Amino acid sequence: MAKCSICGKPAVVDLRYARRRFCAEHFIEFVERKIERSIKEYKMIGKRDRVIAAISGGKDSATLAGVLDRLRDRIGFELILLHIDLGISEYSRKSREASVRLAHRLGLELVIFDVKEMLGYSIPEMALRLRRRACSVCGIVKRYVMNAAGIELGADSVATGHNADDIGSYALKEFLFQNLENIGKLVPVSESIDNLAVRKIKPLYTVYEKESFLYSLLRELPYYHEECPHARLDSLDFTIKEFLNKLEEKFPSIKIQYVKMLARKGSNYPKIVEARSCRHCGLLSLGGECSFCRITRRLRKSPAGPMVRRYFSTLRNHS
Amino acid sequence: MVKVRVLPEGKILDVEAERVEDIFRELGYSREAYVALVNGKPVVESRRVKDDEEVVLVRVLSGG
Ligand SMILES: [Zn+2]
Ligand SMILES: [Zn+2]
Numbered sequence: 001m002a003k004c005s006i007c008g009k010p011a012v013v014d015l016r017y018a019r020r021r022f023c024a025e026h027f028i029e030f031v032e033r034k035i036e037r038s039i040k041e042y043k044m045i046g047k048r049d050r051v052i053a054a055i056s057g058g059k060d061s062a063t064l065a066g067v068l069d070r071l072r073d074r075i076g077f078e079l080i081l082l083h084i085d086l087g088i089s090e091y092s093r094k095s096r097e098a099s100v101r102l103a104h105r106l107g108l109e110l111v112i113f114d115v116k117e118m119l120g121y122s123i124p125e126m127a128l129r130l131r132r133r134a135c136s137v138c139g140i141v142k143r144y145v146m147n148a149a150g151i152e153l154g155a156d157s158v159a160t161g162h163n164a165d166d167i168g169s170y171a172l173k174e175f176l177f178q179n180l181e182n183i184g185k186l187v188p189v190s191e192s193i194d195n196l197a198v199r200k201i202k203p204l205y206t207v208y209e210k211e212s213f214l215y216s217l218l219r220e221l222p223y224y225h226e227e228c229p230h231a232r233l234d235s236l237d238f239t240i241k242e243f244l245n246k247l248e249e250k251f252p253s254i255k256i257q258y259v260k261m262l263a264r265k266g267s268n269y270p271k272i273v274e275a276r277s278c279r280h281c282g283l284l285s286l287g288g289e290c291s292f293c294r295i296t297r298r299l300r301k302s303p304a305g306p307m308v309r310r311y312f313s314t315l316r317n318h319s
Numbered sequence: 320m321v322k323v324r325v326l327p328e329g330k331i332l333d334v335e336a337e338r339v340e341d342i343f344r345e346l347g348y349s350r351e352a353y354v355a356l357v358n359g360k361p362v363v364e365s366r367r368v369k370d371d372e373e374v375v376l377v378r379v380l381s382g383g
Contacts, residue, residue: 249349
């Protein structure tokens with residue numbers, strides 16, 4: 001019988017790239033140490049920082065919140081969870097439920113931003129009216145809400161649950177289209193831009209998707225393991241992930257080497273230098289009006305950026 | 320024959336397998352993209368499986 005490389009008890013996980021096998025307890029410890037090392041190496045979180053973890057309700061969110069929760073006393077930072085309810089039918093309802101249970105289990109403060117309640121339209125309704133793909137509207141809304149929450153709640157950084165497979169596949173996709181400025185954004189830490197953009201960190205940078213799933217499962221953290229109905233298995237994103245996994249099967253550890261090199265060299269890619277402030281909401285924009293204010297102005301006559309900022313600043317004053 | 324349930328699709332496949340690694344090989348599923356659970360718990364690939372055990376392969380990939 002296969003044994004844990006550390007304690008000799010029966011192993012439940014076999015990590016080929018690390019040439020190690022683990023029992024549940026030592027696998028959990030392995031993942032936590034790996035994330036702690038990334039946090040230190042890439043200087044993600046400092047003592048007395050206020051960190052907002054953006055959680056969707058999926059496995060990566062559970063791993064992110066579960067690990068940060070265990071590290072917050074050791075490193076000494078404050079942790080708040082943020083969930084954005086996208087209004088995508090059953091999927092969003094269950095994702096929200098899982099997020100609430102996760103926050104409850106860990107005893108963490110959870111801030112919920114309900115897109116339909118706040119903006120009058122759910123993501124699919126917005127997409128329909130704007131004649132755009134749901135995923136592109138969703139991306140604009142999520143990025144904006146995370147940034148506004150970070151700025152208004154006085155966070156030092158906003159953490160997202162992107163794992164090594166997400167990062168590696170996005171970078172490869174951007175490379176295929178030669179959108180080199182977008183590869184430069186896929187580093188472990190995107191520094192803040194004064195009053196325009198909050199600092200963003202990716203603590204699961206070196207965690208394989210499979211490890212993230214197993215961590216949440218073995219710690220029995222609440223998560224909702226379902227695909228967004230707008231995601232497609234024949235999409236380019238998904239196919240690139242499968243391709244990277246084929247490489248990994250044949251060349252174990254290639255994914256982790258790849259993201260570690262990206263972490264080191266990613267800042268060499270060209271950057272978009274022109275950071276301006278949106279004329280409506282004052283946050284980051286490229287052309288004088290941010291994408292969020294532009295789409296909400298088309299939907300509701302008036303841009304919703306300022307209202308979203310007020311929502312979060314009121315929350316801060318109440319806490 | 321081992322009955323293997325594949326999630327999230329939910330399909331059930333009959334596989335001739337002595338160990339978990341045989342299931343991956345027979346079905347051609349990636350060990351990076353799927354996790355094998357026996358009786359609800361993750362297992363290593365060298366684990367033997369009996370015909371009456373509940374075997375599930377869960378796809379871990381998300382976002383696409
Ligand atoms: Zn052990
Ligand atoms: Zn704006």
